[in-house]
Amino acid sequence: MDFEITEGVINGAQKVVFYGPEGIGKTTFAMKFPDPLFIDTEGSTKKYDVRRLPKPTSWQMLIAEVQSVIQKRNCKTLVIDTADWAERLCTEAICANHGKKGIEDFGYGNGYTYVAEEWGRFLNLLQDVVDVANINVLLTAHSTIRKFEQPNEMGAYDRYELKLGKKTTAQTAPLTKEWADMVLFANYKTFSVAVDDKGKKHKAQGGQRVMYTSHHPCWDAKNRDGLPEELPLDFGAIAHLFAHQLNENVAPAPVVNTTPVMNTVPPVSREEPKVEEIKVDKELQTGGIQEAAPTVNAASVQQTVQSMIPKPLRDLMDQNLVTEEEVRKAVSFKGYYPEDTPIDNYDPNFINGVLIGAWPQVLKIINENIRAF
Template sequence: MEVISGKIEKAKKVVLYGPEGIGKSSLAAQFPKPIFIDTEGSTTELNVDRLPKPTSWAMLQQQVDWVKQQVGRFQTLVIDTIDWAEMQCAESVCAQHGKKGVEDFGYGNGYVYVKEELGRFLNKLSDVVDVGINVVLTAHSQIVKFEQPDEMGAYDRYQLKLGKKTSSQTAPLVKEWADMVLFINYKTYSVAVDDKGKKHKAQGGVRTIFATHHPAWDAKNRHGLPDEFPLDYANIAHIFANVPNHQTAPVQQSEPVVQQQQEPIQQTQPIVEPTQPVQQQPMQNAPTSTVELNPAIPQSLRDLMIQSNVSEEEIQVVVSRKGYYPMETPINNYDPSFIDGVLVGAWPQVFGMVQEFRKTLPFKNII
């Protein structure tokens, strides 16, 4: 067996969380060569590179797969925020099982499904880290009542805001996945009391990063950071200075999206299996489609079709071959639960069937 000694330099997995408006996104924007996946559309005032706001869980995963291929072009993937991404995850799980909400599963099964799906997503993010791209997850905080088994009484503490009930299962996953969990908040320097000694009012404060676990908040780091320090990227910049890139596969960075008109048959993606996600073609920062889509098609499906350059006719062919709807049925007439649960929820499999259909067409008719 090979023995590996010493410190291993690699990309980092970071969680930044705190109250809204504290500066989480602004701090993440200072990481090396960041690319944002803005799940809640809150980075419009930041001068950063970003991908279109994902309108579905499948679209978010496609974007992560694309970033993984951009070794050298970007050095940090920022998902802003992970708690909004978790909501898309829960919606996807419900749509795939034909449920209106997580509670409809019964016996807490819905929360288990969400936990498992989010766990697979974190594994996908770990793959991004393995090729040398840092991953930063921002999240909001929430104040919850907490009572330790060996203590008397309960007290308030800050935790990741990952769903009211799912947080008991998904928040630990995110914290365990991360190398560094940094809590950002205002540090209050004094509390003023009125002349009657009843009303208390905080005075003074500065935005502070807390890097060590405390009874009042979650935090951790493996880099010897002080317990607390001012909100300034310079205080953690040294951690990301020597992150190597480990490019595991050739990536086309200077060429545009593969032109299907020129090489329609040379598809490199494997036939999709239920447990094997399809590898999407590289997309531009603002994905474009060579086909015009009916504006009445639901936005979550339209965005996936645009990113993969899939026409309405191709979806109709695949759907009709499976016996769901006749070929002439417009997509916007499909049942919404079918669109969300099958076409969007199982998009990798749907796209794989579209690719198989394309291989059967004459060269001149391929879209």
């Protein structure tokens, strides 16, 4: 079999991880990327004029939104803001699928293994955003400070790392760094200045915002474009790497000579048929039957029913134009609950672990067995 040999630089979409302490300007920096579209997992873009998809309320909703970007190709940069909040959705989904209250309930680190496997599948999906749709992927994340001790070395020191995974056994942070083409660390640069004649007393000054592009004992960073180790926290410093998408000629940013660091301180809904009025018989949980309720408008009843459905499930239903009746029929089809059982009477573990956790399978049942007839 003959394979085609290529050579030279290939310009295409890039995978970027940008992390730093809270308030450093991660969202503002992400806004400067070519034609960004945000998936705002923590609600940090409310104050900014950006294009965004609905805030995902479940792991399945986040995956569905990424898949929609691959299909519609409605941006040049997909921003996941932030990755550590996305990991929370992943962890919640894993726990719900296995009936656990927390990731530590698995024991022997099994929970972190499940999360790493699911996170790896998510990174593969983001790889499709780059390879199939030719769209940049930018993951923003918070930083955390951890005590680091090298083997066969004396002493320990603090270093900045991605705030992914709470335990050393967690693998989401290493997987994310390996997946990325570029890892940028942003921080406030401070200087230690002597304030007495003998140079024994110092105070911190400065506070300039910078970003680091190469690995350092005190932080993780990398790039494959020969960037200077330290740059101002400005998208203009790396804009030339995306010139082919910005439709303009951008010269590489000049190397900035800075003072050495002395101390770095660490819903679309389906239209319902119009009904003038209906009567609702409500069975009291304490026993007995209540008299027929006064006549009410069907629209208000539908709104009340929707409000009883947990928001993560309701968001998935709205996204796929699925009604409560279709969900109840699918649940009855698989023999879980009688068809007339309201969704709000389902066991919460069933809602989280089956309806939300296995939503693609639920949707498949609805499309193939409910809507087909």
